[in-house]
Amino acid sequence: MWPDRRLIDRFKTEFPIVLAPMAGVMDAELVIAVAQGGGLGSLPCAMLSAEKAREQVNIIRQRVSAPVNLNFFCHKAVDADPAREATWRQRLAPYYREHGLDPNAPINAANRAPFDAAFCAVVEELKPEVVSFHFGLPEPKLLQRVKGMGAIVMSSATTVKEAIWLEENGADVIIAQGADAGGHRAMFLTDDIAEQPGTFSLLPQVVDAVKVPVVAAGGIADGRGIAAAFALGASAVQIGTAYLRCPESKVTAQGRVALAQASDESTVITNVMTGRPARGVANRVMREVGPISPDAPAFPHAATALGPLKAAAEKQGKVDFTNLWAGQAVRMGKEMPAAELTRALAGAALVRMGALSQA
Known part of the structure; x- marks a missing residue:
């Protein structure tokens, strides 16, 4: 058929x-x-x-x-660019301070x-x-x-x-x-x-x-x-x-809530989460830093500095720094x-x- x-x-x-x-x-x-x-x-x-x-x-x-x-x-x-990484961490520094994190602490590199x-x-x-x-x-x-x-x-x-x-x-x-x-x-x-x-x-x-x-x-x-x-x-x-x-x-449970509450207007294409354009449900960092930011390091290095913020926010039940990739449907x-x-x-x-x- x-x-x-x-x-x-x-x-x-x-x-x-x-x-x-x-x-x-x-x-x-x-x-x-x-x-x-x-x-x-x-x-x-x-x-x-x-x-x-x-x-x-x-x-x-x-x-x-x-x-x-x-x-x-x-x-x-692409190898990480130390100067661009430093600029990116500086851009995210207010979020680090908000969550009691050290923006200069060593972080595991993004794995993609x-x-x-x-x-x-x-x-x-x-x-x-x-x-x-x-x-x-x-x-x-x-x-x-x-x-x-x-x-x-x-x-x-x-x-x-x-x-x-x-x-x-x-x-x-x-x-x-x-x-x-x-x-x-x-x-x-x-x-x-x-x-x-x-x-x-x-x-x-x-x-x-x-x-x-x-x-x-x-x-x-x-x-x-x-x-x-x-x-x-x-x-x-x-x-x-x-x-x-x-x-x-x-x-995650909080991610499911965000997806359930999403509408046809909820997704954006952003480079903030990884350094490469991707569509997902808009979260706090996408809205406030992007959705497209010239400061974001090349893929996948933008995700490195977001790792500690994602973990800290999710412990509070928030998806402020979580990439919820999803389409317009x-x-x-x-x-x-x-x-x-x-x-x-x-x-x-x-x-x-x-x-x-x-x-």
Whole structure:
């Protein structure tokens, strides 16, 4: 009944629904639940060690006999700039004093490493059915190793130009990430967030520009959105925000309250939290320092100085310095088991598409 079965057949899933990899707020439990519901579970690995990733995949394999997607960042690593770090700490100093913290105390560096040879070896060992990348693609030799072990390679594009580049450089599937999507913008050929199109403007243009299947991502949280994506040429959808309030997610109690209270006007694109543009529910530091600040150090170093503030505020039940990445459809999230939600989304989409075909 799906108008395009290319990715259902390639992924070998029941439904063309991909769980968005959401680093920091999910682990194997959500991957397993979405897989049990018939979707493709995605494990975010950008903040994991090789050992932790191996442990998580083993848990998934023990619980479900379903395909899994491992997701990695492939940004160009930039060394911390001491002068810029000092300026950033000075900008945050009033918050440190407010929480009784020393802004000059040593802090553990933010951990968001790009895909490298060591992680490529882990991929070859674990043999995931799908490997997805954010911020472009890894160097050709690493990409060939990933493809050589049989994995389907996906990567995200935020413009048509990026989609064409991805296809030309070896991506098997392209995720069209609209500006309404939550989390880090996948931009890698541009740094101008003002030019980023929304999902339903970007999607049909990407579909027309490439031959590989396209996954729609951003602002899709119910059957209507899925049906609309397929009407515009998508072969699957990637959904993240709708799953944030599921019991299997690792969002904190105070974070769940903030998500439940959010509206269509609650999210902004900010560089304050990590140094790279990302969409999330606006918190105190985003509003007062950003949402875009020229003082923020390069990705991921802006997150380093925010670490102690995040921990201190969360102890008080606040999310003033917590990055609650979410898309513009955050209001449409549901508090229900992820497997049940996956089936409900697919069912509603099929009903909607059936009604449209009969109209």
